[in-house]
Amino acid sequence: MPVRRSKVLLVKWIFENQHKLQTVRWCSSSLRYKELEESAQALEHVAPHAAAAAPDVKPRPYRAPETSFKHDDLQVTLAAPYQLQRKPDAPDLGFGKYFTDHMLKIQYHKQLGGWQKPEITPFEPLSIHPAAKALHYAIQLFEGLKAYRGVDDKIRLFRPDLNMRRMNLAAERSGLPMFDGDELIKCIKRLIQIDQEWVPHSETSTLYIRPTLIGTEATFGIMAPESALLFVILSPVSAYYKASDDGAVSIYADPSVVRAFPGGVGNRKVGSNYGPTIDATARAAQMGHHQVLWLFGPNHELTEVGAMNIFMVYINEHGEKQLSTPPLNGLILPGVTRQSILELASEWDDLTVKEEVITMDRVIELNNSGRLLEMFGSGTAVVISPISRMGFIDQEIYIPTMKQTRPVFQRIKDTLLAIQYGHIEHPYSHVIS
Amino acid sequence: MPVRRSKVLLVKWIFENQHKLQTVRWCSSSLRYKELEESAQALEHVAPHAAAAAPDVKPRPYRAPETSFKHDDLQVTLAAPYQLQRKPDAPDLGFGKYFTDHMLKIQYHKQLGGWQKPEITPFEPLSIHPAAKALHYAIQLFEGLKAYRGVDDKIRLFRPDLNMRRMNLAAERSGLPMFDGDELIKCIKRLIQIDQEWVPHSETSTLYIRPTLIGTEATFGIMAPESALLFVILSPVSAYYKASDDGAVSIYADPSVVRAFPGGVGNRKVGSNYGPTIDATARAAQMGHHQVLWLFGPNHELTEVGAMNIFMVYINEHGEKQLSTPPLNGLILPGVTRQSILELASEWDDLTVKEEVITMDRVIELNNSGRLLEMFGSGTAVVISPISRMGFIDQEIYIPTMKQTRPVFQRIKDTLLAIQYGHIEHPYSHVIS
Numbered sequence: 001m002p003v004r005r006s007k008v009l010l011v012k013w014i015f016e017n018q019h020k021l022q023t024v025r026w027c028s029s030s031l032r033y034k035e036l037e038e039s040a041q042a043l044e045h046v047a048p049h050a051a052a053a054a055p056d057v058k059p060r061p062y063r064a065p066e067t068s069f070k071h072d073d074l075q076v077t078l079a080a081p082y083q084l085q086r087k088p089d090a091p092d093l094g095f096g097k098y099f100t101d102h103m104l105k106i107q108y109h110k111q112l113g114g115w116q117k118p119e120i121t122p123f124e125p126l127s128i129h130p131a132a133k134a135l136h137y138a139i140q141l142f143e144g145l146k147a148y149r150g151v152d153d154k155i156r157l158f159r160p161d162l163n164m165r166r167m168n169l170a171a172e173r174s175g176l177p178m179f180d181g182d183e184l185i186k187c188i189k190r191l192i193q194i195d196q197e198w199v200p201h202s203e204t205s206t207l208y209i210r211p212t213l214i215g216t217e218a219t220f221g222i223m224a225p226e227s228a229l230l231f232v233i234l235s236p237v238s239a240y241y242k243a244s245d246d247g248a249v250s251i252y253a254d255p256s257v258v259r260a261f262p263g264g265v266g267n268r269k270v271g272s273n274y275g276p277t278i279d280a281t282a283r284a285a286q287m288g289h290h291q292v293l294w295l296f297g298p299n300h301e302l303t304e305v306g307a308m309n310i311f312m313v314y315i316n317e318h319g320e321k322q323l324s325t326p327p328l329n330g331l332i333l334p335g336v337t338r339q340s341i342l343e344l345a346s347e348w349d350d351l352t353v354k355e356e357v358i359t360m361d362r363v364i365e366l367n368n369s370g371r372l373l374e375m376f377g378s379g380t381a382v383v384i385s386p387i388s389r390m391g392f393i394d395q396e397i398y399i400p401t402m403k404q405t406r407p408v409f410q411r412i413k414d415t416l417l418a419i420q421y422g423h424i425e426h427p428y429s430h431v432i433s
Numbered sequence: 434m435p436v437r438r439s440k441v442l443l444v445k446w447i448f449e450n451q452h453k454l455q456t457v458r459w460c461s462s463s464l465r466y467k468e469l470e471e472s473a474q475a476l477e478h479v480a481p482h483a484a485a486a487a488p489d490v491k492p493r494p495y496r497a498p499e500t501s502f503k504h505d506d507l508q509v510t511l512a513a514p515y516q517l518q519r520k521p522d523a524p525d526l527g528f529g530k531y532f533t534d535h536m537l538k539i540q541y542h543k544q545l546g547g548w549q550k551p552e553i554t555p556f557e558p559l560s561i562h563p564a565a566k567a568l569h570y571a572i573q574l575f576e577g578l579k580a581y582r583g584v585d586d587k588i589r590l591f592r593p594d595l596n597m598r599r600m601n602l603a604a605e606r607s608g609l610p611m612f613d614g615d616e617l618i619k620c621i622k623r624l625i626q627i628d629q630e631w632v633p634h635s636e637t638s639t640l641y642i643r644p645t646l647i648g649t650e651a652t653f654g655i656m657a658p659e660s661a662l663l664f665v666i667l668s669p670v671s672a673y674y675k676a677s678d679d680g681a682v683s684i685y686a687d688p689s690v691v692r693a694f695p696g697g698v699g700n701r702k703v704g705s706n707y708g709p710t711i712d713a714t715a716r717a718a719q720m721g722h723h724q725v726l727w728l729f730g731p732n733h734e735l736t737e738v739g740a741m742n743i744f745m746v747y748i749n750e751h752g753e754k755q756l757s758t759p760p761l762n763g764l765i766l767p768g769v770t771r772q773s774i775l776e777l778a779s780e781w782d783d784l785t786v787k788e789e790v791i792t793m794d795r796v797i798e799l800n801n802s803g804r805l806l807e808m809f810g811s812g813t814a815v816v817i818s819p820i821s822r823m824g825f826i827d828q829e830i831y832i833p834t835m836k837q838t839r840p841v842f843q844r845i846k847d848t849l850l851a852i853q854y855g856h857i858e859h860p861y862s863h864v865i866s
Contacts, residue, residue: 125562135568135573174709210564212569222710223718224711235653272704275705276703
């Protein structure tokens with residue numbers, strides 16, 4: 001229902017404001033309409049209730065759709081045999097320490113007509129002008145997804161279309177050029193095929209894919225760059241965290257630090273959301289926590305955990321087991337894993353699933369009354385990461401996540417991994433080779 | 434008085450908390466004490482009243498002072514004659530479009546003992562690993578200062594010590610290594626001496642100096658980098674803005690967008706403050722404004738203008754002419770020009786000078802009653818930029834800045850330029866050759 005109403009509003013807005021869009025031809029206008037509608041759908045899909053509240057999902061004019069690069073133009077230069085690196089053993093992988101033999105690069109130069117031909121080259125350092133806007137004004141964004149080697153030895157991606165949508169939304173917010181996500185997926189697939197032996201033969205390791213888009217124009221004006229570089233690098237990875245002895249992680253909720261704010265970029269995967277968190281994360285680490293749980297507002301609302309979205313499982317007022325996560329209010333990254341969990345779990349009869357505001361008081365109250373059962377984080381890098389301890393100002397809160405006999409987090413994790421590693425066929429999975 | 438009381442509080446805090454500082458030796462502890470005291474002094478100097486209010490100026494433990502690089506270790510490789518570029522004519526300079534023949538680079542590698550030897554090389558692209566944290570997590574900061582060719586043909590810097598302090602505060606906030614500012618100033622002076630013919634022979638152009646510090650460690654963990662690169666590039670520049678016909682600029686105050694937030698990095702010169710502003714600035718430009726005036730809070734408090742701090746001149750309740758600027762509340766970049774204006778103007782008998790909260794309602798009220806005389810921005814890049822028009826939601830506010838017979842902005846600008854170009858000798862000026 002809200003989807004339909006919002007779509008009507010959108011169409012109304014487009015008709016009312018079409019004269020303001022910098023249309024040059026009807027053709028480009030109708031393209032923009034399509035783009036707008038699709039984006040609105042994507043956002044509503046992620047956050048059906050957010051359309052009214054969050055300022056960022058108000059329909060507003062998109063930049064003219066860029067003519068995208070095309071996979072068909074892809075040029076490949078293979079590494080010479082002497083350039084190939086030895087693959088590390090799976091237990092030594094860590095997270096994002098090793099990189100494969102090849103990379104994908106796509107240049108954008110407005111003055112040369114926009115996107116240039118994609119190219120796959122041997123992995124190499126980037127040559128960047130020292131005045132590039134990406135190095136001074138953080139005009140940069142990234143994505144994270146994974147390639148999984150399934151039980152059938154086939155390689156799969158998990159919902160890459162959602163990463164492409166999010167990447168385009170971040171590009172639009174950052175003054176960086178947009179592109180056709182399907183074309184980038186095709187280029188990424190080709191890159192993975194070339195480096196396919198880097199996809200670990202293991203169900204505890206994967207190949208992490210890092211698409212990155214940076215502004216490369218070398219002038220000091222603080223404005224949208226006329227040159228950019230989209231590149232994709234691949235890294236075989238194992239666990240993101242070194243968990244505590246109980247297999248869970250610990251987070252620190254610090255009300256004195258803020259990750260994102262209304263009118264900002266908290267819901268876009270841009271570099272600016274991460275640099276300012278280093279300091280607080282280091283302080284949390286000194287106190288023995290893995291990461292910071294970012295709170296917002298006077299009621300200490302839970303938002304997210306930087307590398308994860310956050311979920312809790314508790315017994316609700318009706319005595320039902322309920323899975324909850326904070327709504328996408330513009331301050332929270334719309335996680336692909338988060339969305340998948342909400343979709344999957346909403347089909348389970350024994351669980352109530354809800355996006356709802358969660359305050360620290362509520363967490364403490366539920367925990368003190370014995371109704372809080374589990375807390376966990378979700379994300380592409382961490383998959384599902386159970387949380388057993390929270391620091392909050394001077395309190396230590398112990399959550400019985402690891403004491404449940406059949407925990408929800410484990411069921412969700414098993415389901416996700418079963419899809420990702422091809423134990424079950426599912427539309428979320430894209431087999432690539 | 435607040436300075437003294439705050440210093441007492443600081444010393445008290447240090448004694449009470451010294452056990453928490455990760456001291457290994459008395460020696461390093463006393464160094465840290467010195468560092469703390471100096472930083473507190475620097476901050477109080479910038480914002481005498483902010484010590485109590487702003488969360489960021491609460492004394493807190495600095496990281497152990499890094500062993501700094503030394504100017505004495507500087508290695509110079511001069512460009513070959515064929516590498517030297519033709520210098521553009523002054524009218525064509527623009528802002529930050531041309532770069533000189535040499536640059537300064539200083540590598541930091543924790544595993545190699547920290548800062549390496551500074552080197553001056555021919556200007557060249559940087560070779561950056563595609564996983565460098567600067568490109569993904571905006572672990573990056575910069576500074577901006579200028580070298581002026583004086584009427585005596587001597588080259589001067591303007592208060593470079595303040596830029597070095599601010600750069601170190603930004604480094605500390607960003608998990609990047611700190612250094613001895615005096616050593617960097619000496620290295621920068623050498624760089625300018627080598628490229629001295631690039632300092633324009635003109636009083637409307639200068640050589641802009643851009644020190645930049647980026648995290649270069651090539652791993653995906655969101656944490657302080659173990660490798661970094663400090664580099665300095667030089668660009669001959671003329672005016673920052675192309676002003677309107679009346680010689681002034683126009684700004685747009687958009688309450689729906691927010692630049693900085695308490696608990697964030699608004700008072701540090703880090704890339705993350707700039708990338709997220711591109712979009713709003715582009716929209717303001719579409720409406721014919723030069724920049725965005727960033728507001729904060731339900732009362733629409735004026736903060737700053739991105740590339741400038743903001744000032745206004747009005748007739749106060751006592752019938753005096755008053756120069757006002759918003760206080761440094763943690764959301765505003767502590768500008769070197771801003772601080773210099775406050776210091777210089779406070780010695781003028783015919784002007785009351787005040788840091789005070791300024792709301793949009795107050796601006797409109799003063800303007801409607803004919804008491805608002807001038808509004809202008811200040812910054813290293815723009816020097817002094819008079820403002821004659823403001824957009825605010827659906828209002829257009831015309832400010833009589835250009836209609837004053839002897840405007841304050843012009844007097845301030847003349848004073849600053851007289852110091853910068855050596856018409857008068859002043860302690861703010863550092864003659865370098």
